[in-house]
Amino acid sequence: MALARVACAATFALVLAACTPDTASAPASGPAAPAPLSAEGDFGATLQGALINARPGDTIIMPEGTFALADSLSLDVDGVTLRGAGQGVTVLDFAQQSGAGEGLLVTSDDVTLTDFTVRDTKGDGIKSKGADRITYKQLTVEWSGEPDEANGAYGVYPVESKDVLVENVTVRGASDAGIYVGQSSNIIVRNSVVEFNVAGIEIENSTGADVYGNIARNNTGAILVFDLPDLPVTGGNATRIYANQIFANNTRNFAPAGNIVAGVPSGTGVIIMANRNVHVFGNAFENNRSAHVLITAYSLPFTDAAYNPLPRDVVIRNNTYSGGGADPQGILTPLAEALGGTLPPIVWDGVSTWPGAAEAQTVNLTIAEAPEVGFLNFGIPSYPLDPATLAPSPDRPASSPPAEPAAIVLAHVKE
Amino acid sequence: MRAAVFLLAALLAGLVSACGLAKGGGPDMGVILAQAPAEKLSAYGLFSDTAAAAPAAGVVPYDLVNPLFSDHAAKHRLVFVPGGERAAYSDKDVFAFPVGTVLVKTFAFAPDMRTPDEGAYRVETRLLIHKAAGWAAYPYIWNEDATEAVYAPIGGKRTIETITPAGAPITINYAVPNQNQCKMCHQARDALSPIGPKARNLNHQGQLEEWAAKGMLDRLAPSAPSAPAVDDVSLPLEARARAWLDINCAHCHKPDGSASNSGLVLSATETDPVKTGIGKHPVAAGRGAGKLFQVIVPGAPDRSILAYRMASTEPGVAMPELGRSVPDPEGLALVRDWIAEMEPR
Numbered sequence: 205m206a207l208a209r210v211a212c213a214a215t216f217a218l219v220l221a222a223c224t225p226d227t228a229s230a231p232a233s234g235p236a237a238p239a240p241l242s243a244e245g246d247f248g249a250t251l252q253g254a255l256i257n258a259r260p261g262d263t264i265i266m267p268e269g270t271f272a273l274a275d276s277l278s279l280d281v282d283g284v285t286l287r288g289a290g291q292g293v294t295v296l297d298f299a300q301q302s303g304a305g306e307g308l309l310v311t312s313d314d315v316t317l318t319d320f321t322v323r324d325t326k327g328d329g330i331k332s333k334g335a336d337r338i339t340y341k342q343l344t345v346e347w348s349g350e351p352d353e354a355n356g357a358y359g360v361y362p363v364e365s366k367d368v369l370v371e372n373v374t375v376r377g378a379s380d381a382g383i384y385v386g387q388s389s390n391i392i393v394r395n396s397v398v399e400f401n402v403a404g405i406e407i408e409n410s411t412g413a414d415v416y417g418n419i420a421r422n423n424t425g426a427i428l429v430f431d432l433p434d435l436p437v438t439g440g441n442a443t444r445i446y447a448n449q450i451f452a453n454n455t456r457n458f459a460p461a462g463n464i465v466a467g468v469p470s471g472t473g474v475i476i477m478a479n480r481n482v483h484v485f486g487n488a489f490e491n492n493r494s495a496h497v498l499i500t501a502y503s504l505p506f507t508d509a510a511y512n513p514l515p516r517d518v519v520i521r522n523n524t525y526s527g528g529g530a531d532p533q534g535i536l537t538p539l540a541e542a543l544g545g546t547l548p549p550i551v552w553d554g555v556s557t558w559p560g561a562a563e564a565q566t567v568n569l570t571i572a573e574a575p576e577v578g579f580l581n582f583g584i585p586s587y588p589l590d591p592a593t594l595a596p597s598p599d600r601p602a603s604s605p606p607a608e609p610a611a612i613v614l615a616h617v618k619e
Numbered sequence: 620m621r622a623a624v625f626l627l628a629a630l631l632a633g634l635v636s637a638c639g640l641a642k643g644g645g646p647d648m649g650v651i652l653a654q655a656p657a658e659k660l661s662a663y664g665l666f667s668d669t670a671a672a673a674p675a676a677g678v679v680p681y682d683l684v685n686p687l688f689s690d691h692a693a694k695h696r697l698v699f700v701p702g703g704e705r706a707a708y709s710d711k712d713v714f715a716f717p718v719g720t721v722l723v724k725t726f727a728f729a730p731d732m733r734t735p736d737e738g739a740y741r742v743e744t745r746l747l748i749h750k751a752a753g754w755a756a757y758p759y760i761w762n763e764d765a766t767e768a769v770y771a772p773i774g775g776k777r778t779i780e781t782i783t784p785a786g787a788p789i790t791i792n793y794a795v796p797n798q799n800q801c802k803m804c805h806q807a808r809d810a811l812s813p814i815g816p817k818a819r820n821l822n823h824q825g826q827l828e829e830w831a832a833k834g835m836l837d838r839l840a841p842s843a844p845s846a847p848a849v850d851d852v853s854l855p856l857e858a859r860a861r862a863w864l865d866i867n868c869a870h871c872h873k874p875d876g877s878a879s880n881s882g883l884v885l886s887a888t889e890t891d892p893v894k895t896g897i898g899k900h901p902v903a904a905g906r907g908a909g910k911l912f913q914v915i916v917p918g919a920p921d922r923s924i925l926a927y928r929m930a931s932t933e934p935g936v937a938m939p940e941l942g943r944s945v946p947d948p949e950g951l952a953l954v955r956d957w958i959a960e961m962e963p964r
Contacts, residue, residue: 252773256798278799303794303944305907305935311802327905327935333880334809356935357905363880380905387880432902434893435882436874462901462908462924504900507893 240265240289248273255279255286263287266320270295274302276325278309288320291344291374299324306331306361307345310338314616318342329375331361337616338362339369347377351400351458355379359401363387364437367615371395379458380465381406382423385413387437392612394418402459403428403468407479409435413443414612421451424458425468426492431478432464433508441480442609445487450474452491457534467503469494469534478502480516483608484523491527494536495547499569501555503587513558513587514565517606521572525549529578539582543596548578554595557586570603645675646699651719651748656757660744660768665699665723670766672725672741677702679833683820684846685866688947689726690791691783692742693735697723698816698835705837706816706830710844711888713813714836722747722813728793731782742777743795744768747805747813754811756801772798785948792944800941808875819844819887820866846887849953860957861887861895863950867939883914896925897961907936918963920955929954 241250241264248271254264260283268289273296279286288294298307305327310317313336321344322329329345332338345359359375362368363386373396375382382401385391391413397420398404404420406428407413413429420426427448431440450473459466468475471493476482477500489496497520502513529547532540540547550571557564571579583595613619647664650657661669665678674680678699686694700706701719708714716722723746729739741761748755759768760775774797782788805811821827822845830836846865847858864872865887871878872885881902884894893899896914901907901924909927916922928938929951937943 249773252797252799256772275794278797278803280799280802301934302792303934303941305940309799309803311799311806325935326933327907328903333877354906357903357907361903363903380903384903386903432900434899435902436879460906460908461910462912463905464900464902507898 238263238265240267243267243269243271247271248275248277252277255281255284258284260284260314266294268293270297272297272300273307274300276301276303276306276309276327278311279315280311282312283314284312285316285318286320287316287318290319291321291342294320295323296320297323298326301326306356309333310335313337315339316341320344321346324348325356327356328361329356329359329378331358331363332365333362334364335362336365337367337614338365339371339616340373341369341371342373344374345378345382346375347379349377351377351379351402351455353379353458353460355458357381357463358384359398360384361386362391366390368392369614369617374398376400378402379460380463381428384408385410387435390612390614392614392617397421398423398426400455402455402457402465404453406430406465407440407443408432409437409440410443411439411441412609412612415443415445416447418448419451420448420453420473422455423453424455424470425465425472425475426450426453427473428465428468428475429477429479429482430464430475431480431511432502433506433511433513438508438511439480440478441482443479443481444483444485444609444611445474446483446485448487450487450489450492450496454491454493467535469498469532469536471495471528471531471533472498473528474498475500476515476518478511478513478515480512481606481609482515482517483519483521485519485521487523489523489525489528489549493528493531494533495551496523496525496528496549497551498536499550499552501553501558501587503555503589505559505588512565514555514567515569516565517568519570519572519605519608520550521570523573525573525577538591539594542591542594543580548580548598549573550577550579552579552581552601554581554583554597555586559586567601568603568606569601570605571600572605645677646701646721648701648719651699651721652750654750656746656755656770656772658770660746660759660770663721663746665697665721669768678721678723679830679835681816681821681826681830683815683866684823685820685849685862687814687866688943688950690779690793690943690945691732691781691789692726692728692793693732693739695725695727696815697721697725699723700835703834706835708818708836708838708840708843710818710840713815713817716749716813716816718749718751720749722816728779728781730780732784733782733786741765741768742779742793743771743775745796745801747811754805754813756798756805756811758795758798758801760795771795774798774800783948789945794941794944796941803877803941804870804939806871806875806877814870815866819846822846823848850949856953856957856960860954863953867947867950871939896923898964905935907938909936915958915961916963917961918959920958923958926951926955926958 263285266288307325310332316339347355357380378401381403382398404423473496704717706714760771775795779791864885868885931937
């Protein structure tokens, strides 16, 4: 198609050079809305061709319809908008995909993806790597059927990027995280729905994230803020999680073993692991059967000398809590059994050091909730876990609350 | 029958050149440096006889110590360095080639890959061209009668029936990569780069000296590095396995490659054991991890994600992600043997 366009342009140029332009038959001047791609023929080839031949500033319009795609798609041109006719209206169906992992890979800057659905990819749904100032909006990424460990890992997956906006996106069925932002900075994830994923939203090894206005329900764990060792970017910090609805995240953990989220206990709301300066406020927690908020150190052995496995400077305040904690799952089952079988809304492992650490560190955990909101410190000195050393306590630790990070302002989004 | 085909091809080539369709004057710098790729491979003038894939004057065949495995395809490499210019030698990096350089790689099959020259047919030719603005990658697919290859930005598919070098009949769903997929493997930070033509990969059988003698290389190093040949059983297993991983994986699994975010670095020069996968936990592998816990578990290839993904043909699991639809049996055996011989810990 693009070749045809080139040939057509060449012909047109010749005509112009050869004779007086015939204004009557020339296209109307001024920027016209681009025509949708043809739905006829091999749509995967048409779309990939358009993605390759796009010029910066182009908008590619996909028509209505469900399109079976045999191959993954990729975009490497800056400033392109890929737009469908709506979530569930333009559907890219990858059930018969062969080759490569994700549905769509974006590796260029200033890209907007909007108004379409990506379904049943073999690997990740939509990945953007090194793609600064990207916008994901009004998208659905889903795996059909019951939650299945054979589903792809991540639904929406920006990584190694600066200025990331994810809004009004729905992800369901990811065997790792629905919306996963990794090794990135300056991030907003808002007004989205994540359900029936292992992790609803995960902010990992990233700096500066606002996660708000989202509905996270029926995941294994709703919202995770992690930092992991042995990656090019570590030291994740400065995340605010607020005004989210975090309900009934009680789906069984269907992550393939070996992945870090395979350890997430079913029935958890927010999990903060090994990350620094994390603020959780104004959220509504309901009926998460293990615990609404879990604060923990990274528990596996590691060799990365620059890595700090502890959560630090964490503030939990002004949230509402209802139900939950009555049926702790996974690693929390045996821990809770020793304490009567149930857990309060906020649980901390209590770890303050690790093998090879120079000295015990200050976790600086602030629990600023009404007095009746329960809290539990397992009092684990360090990992690996030795049940004999538990020293559980309901006392909130003394702390000096860190300043809250300023609201994220994205370079490419006018508020 | 084969002779008849050959005759026909020769006749056709003769006809084509008689018609003036084939450029007789060697590489055409105007076409090479044009902003857009040529529609037909012959337009570049890289071949004196396109149908026979005979290189034009100044276009030099070369090979690598260890080729990347590409579904058992035979690969034929050519390099064109514009006359009077030279590539700058480096001990560790890809040579710095001048603008106008073209790297040509043709992928071919034969009915029986134990005798890859008998009945060989070309499937695709990939060009890597050093334009003024940087390297560009273009795939070309050969037509049915192998007289011309046509620019194919979105790649293509072809079913190949053959017999592997080990003698096993095989059906291959061969995929010609699209232009973006070319970039995935050739990525170096935000730019494109060749992968193969480094000293360690070129330095065998007097090849570097030949390049220098032809005036394509600015200098020779007194002791240029040379990659261990993966099939040289006289060499240590570790050196061979690391060399296999280097040529098959490290173009993505390097600090500025497409797989940088994994933190897994498979370059032969990486010295941190965790970065090379030993005891390393998966990060974003999903079901690609195969329910295994570490990339390499010393002494236990069956518990190592690396070997699991090398053996797989399943999209989302198989590694490398691109460029192969069947496993490399020799490479897999080599890497498994290397992991098995590691001291368990």
